[in-house]
Amino acid sequence: MFExxxxxxxxxxxxxxxxxxxxxxxxxxxxxxxxxxxxxxxxVLGFLGPNGAGKxxxxxxxxxxxxPDAGHFVVNGISSEHPEELRRKIGVLPExxxxxxxxxxLECLVFFGRLYGRSAAQARVTGLALLEEVALDRRSKSLxxxxxxxxxxxxxIARALVNDPSVLxxxxxxxxxxxxxxxxxxxxxxxxxxxxxxxxxLCSHDxxxxxxxxxxxxxxxxxxxxxxxxxxxxxxxxxxxAMQGNGIRIQVPLPAVAEARQxxxxxxxxxxxxxxxxxxxxxxxxxxxxxxxxxxxxxxxxNLTENPYLNNRVLDxxxxxxxxxxxxxxxxxxxQDVFLHLTEEALA
Amino acid sequence: xxxxxxxxxxxxxxxxxxxxxxxxxxxWLVFVRELNELWMxxxxxxxxxxxxxxxxxxxxxxxxxxELSLIPPQEMVYETLKAAIAxxxxxxxxxxxxxxxxxxxxxTLESLLLxxxxxxxxxxxKFLAAISPWPVxxxxxxxxxxxxxxxxxxxxxxxxxGALLGTALSPAFTGMGILASFWSNSNKTSLFTGLGIYILFxxxxxxxxxxxxxxxxxxxxxxxxxxxxxxxxxxxxxNNRHVGEFWPFLISPALFAALVYVLLFWYAGPSLRLxxxxxxxxxxxxxxxxxxxxxxxxxILLSTTPAMALQQEEQPQEPAAMSIEQMPLQITIDMxxxxxxxGDHIIYKTVVTNNGAAASPGLCxxxxxxNLDAAGDIVDPEDWSPQRTQYIVxxxxxxxxxxxxxxxxxxDGDYLVYTVVIPEPNGRDATSQVLASSGxxxxxxxxxxxxxxxxxxxxxxxxxVLVLGIIFLYRLRRRKIDMGGGTTESE
Numbered sequence: 149m150f151e152x153x154x155x156x157x158x159x160x161x162x163x164x165x166x167x168x169x170x171x172x173x174x175x176x177x178x179x180x181x182x183x184x185x186x187x188x189x190x191x192v193l194g195f196l197g198p199n200g201a202g203k204x205x206x207x208x209x210x211x212x213x214x215x216p217d218a219g220h221f222v223v224n225g226i227s228s229e230h231p232e233e234l235r236r237k238i239g240v241l242p243e244x245x246x247x248x249x250x251x252x253x254l255e256c257l258v259f260f261g262r263l264y265g266r267s268a269a270q271a272r273v274t275g276l277a278l279l280e281e282v283a284l285d286r287r288s289k290s291l292x293x294x295x296x297x298x299x300x301x302x303x304x305i306a307r308a309l310v311n312d313p314s315v316l317x318x319x320x321x322x323x324x325x326x327x328x329x330x331x332x333x334x335x336x337x338x339x340x341x342x343x344x345x346x347x348x349x350l351c352s353h354d355x356x357x358x359x360x361x362x363x364x365x366x367x368x369x370x371x372x373x374x375x376x377x378x379x380x381x382x383x384x385x386x387x388x389x390a391m392q393g394n395g396i397r398i399q400v401p402l403p404a405v406a407e408a409r410q411x412x413x414x415x416x417x418x419x420x421x422x423x424x425x426x427x428x429x430x431x432x433x434x435x436x437x438x439x440x441x442x443x444x445x446x447x448x449x450x451n452l453t454e455n456p457y458l459n460n461r462v463l464d465x466x467x468x469x470x471x472x473x474x475x476x477x478x479x480x481x482x483x484q485d486v487f488l489h490l491t492e493e494a495l496a
Numbered sequence: 497x498x499x500x501x502x503x504x505x506x507x508x509x510x511x512x513x514x515x516x517x518x519x520x521x522x523x524w525l526v527f528v529r530e531l532n533e534l535w536m537x538x539x540x541x542x543x544x545x546x547x548x549x550x551x552x553x554x555x556x557x558x559x560x561x562x563e564l565s566l567i568p569p570q571e572m573v574y575e576t577l578k579a580a581i582a583x584x585x586x587x588x589x590x591x592x593x594x595x596x597x598x599x600x601x602x603x604t605l606e607s608l609l610l611x612x613x614x615x616x617x618x619x620x621x622k623f624l625a626a627i628s629p630w631p632v633x634x635x636x637x638x639x640x641x642x643x644x645x646x647x648x649x650x651x652x653x654x655x656x657x658g659a660l661l662g663t664a665l666s667p668a669f670t671g672m673g674i675l676a677s678f679w680s681n682s683n684k685t686s687l688f689t690g691l692g693i694y695i696l697f698x699x700x701x702x703x704x705x706x707x708x709x710x711x712x713x714x715x716x717x718x719x720x721x722x723x724x725x726x727x728x729x730x731x732x733x734x735n736n737r738h739v740g741e742f743w744p745f746l747i748s749p750a751l752f753a754a755l756v757y758v759l760l761f762w763y764a765g766p767s768l769r770l771x772x773x774x775x776x777x778x779x780x781x782x783x784x785x786x787x788x789x790x791x792x793x794x795x796i797l798l799s800t801t802p803a804m805a806l807q808q809e810e811q812p813q814e815p816a817a818m819s820i821e822q823m824p825l826q827i828t829i830d831m832x833x834x835x836x837x838x839g840d841h842i843i844y845k846t847v848v849t850n851n852g853a854a855a856s857p858g859l860c861x862x863x864x865x866x867n868l869d870a871a872g873d874i875v876d877p878e879d880w881s882p883q884r885t886q887y888i889v890x891x892x893x894x895x896x897x898x899x900x901x902x903x904x905x906x907x908d909g910d911y912l913v914y915t916v917v918i919p920e921p922n923g924r925d926a927t928s929q930v931l932a933s934s935g936x937x938x939x940x941x942x943x944x945x946x947x948x949x950x951x952x953x954x955x956x957x958x959x960x961v962l963v964l965g966i967i968f969l970y971r972l973r974r975r976k977i978d979m980g981g982g983t984t985e986s987e
Contacts (some may be wrong), residue, residue, distance in 0.1 A: 208770075211610060212610070213606065213609060213610070213769075213770050232612045232613075232614075233612065235610060235611060235612040236612045238610075240606075240607075240610045242603070242606045242607065242610075244603030244606065245603065246602065246603035246604040246605070246606055246607050247604065247607075248529065248533055248604055249537075250532060250533050250536045250537050251529070251532070252976075252977050259525060259529055260607070260611065262520060262525050263522060263525060263608075263611040263612075263613050264611060264612065267519075267520075268520075289976070289977050290977065291977055307607065
């Protein structure tokens with residue numbers, strides 16, 4: 149589920165959003181301390197940060213709801229100095245959704261389509277097509293008030309696409325959805341980014357979700373950016389700088405645990421081999437199985453991306469000793485660990 | 497339904513990022529949507545239904561009083577029109593106060609602000625939708641005015657004047673409500689503020705009559721748009737005064753409306769924001785100071801004006817020299833007793849004769865009605881008779897004067913009706929002897945009429961027609977939408 153690592157895209161080409169030194173003050177408090185970043189077309193950027201990090205302020209500035217006190221941004225060539233023009237280039241799914249419940253799904257899309265200057269007929273055609281794209285075509289004549297949360301989220305995405313935007317802002321799009329609904333919506337977001345070549349900014353507190361769908365990630369804390377880059381870059385960079393705990397877990401039959409420990413301890417670069425959890429030891433009928441955690445000697449050098457052959461050597465040692473390998477799991481840092489580490493570090 | 501889990505893989509081909517202009521102004525789109533929300537959402541129909549029920553009750557009570565000859569048609573029409581405008585303004589204010597802060601609360605404002613539409617046009621569209629209940633309220637009122645006018649020409653005057661003044665004030669109060677909701681983050685705040693402003697305007701019209709006269713009272717009445725409107729209507733409709741005499745009372749409603757429109761569309765409209773914003777401490781303090789000052793002023797006004805009026809009435813009396821002159825006058829009455837039904841009337845005659853050798857001074861004849869039941873209500877003869885007093889300039893020796901009196905039987909019970917003759921005293925330090933007639937023992941039996949003035953069908957029919965109209969609208973809407981589908985996914 150977390151294996152996705154998109155290659156970094158061309159940073160200077162095809163930029164649909166460039167923000168430079170955005171600042172915002174609320175009285176004496178500086179909520180945004182010089183936010184700068186760019187977003188390429190067809191890529192999904194995860195916009196992360198704990199509560200109070202300045203995420204909402206940043207998004208409200210980028211969607212022209214708030215004016216920055218300093219700095220500016222450009223969306224597809226339109227400067228933030230022309231907010232009305234700029235709004236034609238962006239689509240937004242606010243966290244609150246905010247639908248008029250007395251409208252049907254189609255009426256809602258037609259209304260917004262017309263606000264963007266489409267004729268009634270054009271807006272209707274667009275609305276119907278978008279409803280089909282988000283799989284709400286069979287409920288196009290139902291009142292929005294009768295829609296489930298997931299349906300309203302999908303309608304919200306359709307509404308955000310009604311003007312064919314260059315940048316799509318999605319604020320907690322999977323909030324309140326069941327796992328199936330979450331997966332479908334994330335697939336839809338990914339598809340929109342790729343097929344429409346839209347730059348997507350995804351705000352979410354669900355870090356596995358961000359890791360699964362985003363190409364890039366930007367982590368904010370206390371009004372400033374604490375990490376930015378591709379998901380793999382951010383995880384890798386952070387791990388090298390501070391994080392611990394890279395190794396592998398191997399499951400072997402219970403009677404072979406002791407022997408396996410001995411063999412693995414002798415492999416080059418292996419620092420420590422320890423049983424990994426008592427509960428695992430009783431599992432795996434008919435004879436039971438046990439997990440062993442293999443910790444490498446120098447975690448600042450050895451990791452799965454840079455030295456994958458080390459894992460092969462570990463497994464090869466067990467194969468040569470004819471110890472059955474019942475399970476294998478490569479430990480690696482996750483975005484969640486990075487997020488917690490960076491935000492805690494900033495607090496400290 | 498199966499469609500909910502099968503997201504389509506074909507993206508919609510749109511016409512790119514080019515700007516498209518359909519020619520339909522934004523305000524019109526917002527207006528149509530708001531209208532739909534207001535009427536199909538049920539808020540406007542419910543408020544108007546309550547309005548029609550209240551109007552029905554008021555009309556019925558008035559018609560009952562009219563049957564008892566308590567209120568002439570002109571006054572009934574005026575009172576109804578006044579109430580219609582007051583309630584109409586209240587409805588306008590409530591709807592206006594919900595326009596922006598309500599959207600903030602329901603989180604629907606953000607999506608609107610994210611579109612490339614002019615803020616002023618959004619406000620204008622909302623404003624137009626918010627004033628839509630007033631014409632309907634006026635239309636509901638017209639049949640009631642018609643039935644209450646009882647064929648009097650006042651109806652032909654009341655409708656255009658009511659429409660004109662209501663149409664000037666109602667949008668202004670809607671605008672006032674929208675302004676209140678402009679800077680409020682919650683509906684509670686904007687409704688409370690709107691209601692406060694409404695009461696502030698309404699308060700002077702509820703002051704005692706004495707407080708509404710005099711320089712200060714008159715100025716207050718002329719400045720306050722509601723009081724000025726009421727005063728103008730009362731003079732034109734009830735007192736049959738010429739419009740030209742009272743046109744200055746139309747200035748304040750017009751100025752008030754102009755001020756609200758300028759504030760709404762020129763000052764506030766373009767700066768419509770997602771957040772209502774917080775006022776600075778300075779402005780909060782200024783607001784509180786103004787609020788407390790206004791309340792204090794009204795309290796002082798309320799407490800002092802009637803007292804001042806009383807002081808004016810109670811002139812210090814010099815002890816008068818008691819020179820009572822016996823006048824050789826006589827009064828006879830042509831009725832001894834009568835039993836009538838409530839709502840009926842009696843007419844009797846009095847004859848005053850001067851039996852003396854000299855001409856009498858000026859004579860005042862006053863009719864009085866006494867409730868013989870000690871526990872009963874005290875009678876105000878002015879409510880019972882159009883001729884409370886009549887005058888005789890002088891009676892020559894041997895001359896007689898006959899007067900006719902009408903008494904309306906307002907309440908059931910046992911009464912004594914009599915007339916007194918009061919000779920004019922010879923000066924400020926003299927008095928005179930009052931002469932009373934024999935009494936008429938008036939017995940009034942109770943009478944109830946279910947349909948006074950034929951008003952009952954209107955009182956009941958108005959709300960019923962409105963309910964039918966609402967049902968018709970809903971059915972019309974249901975045909976256009978799919979009502980069958982509940983939610984197909986878990987929340």
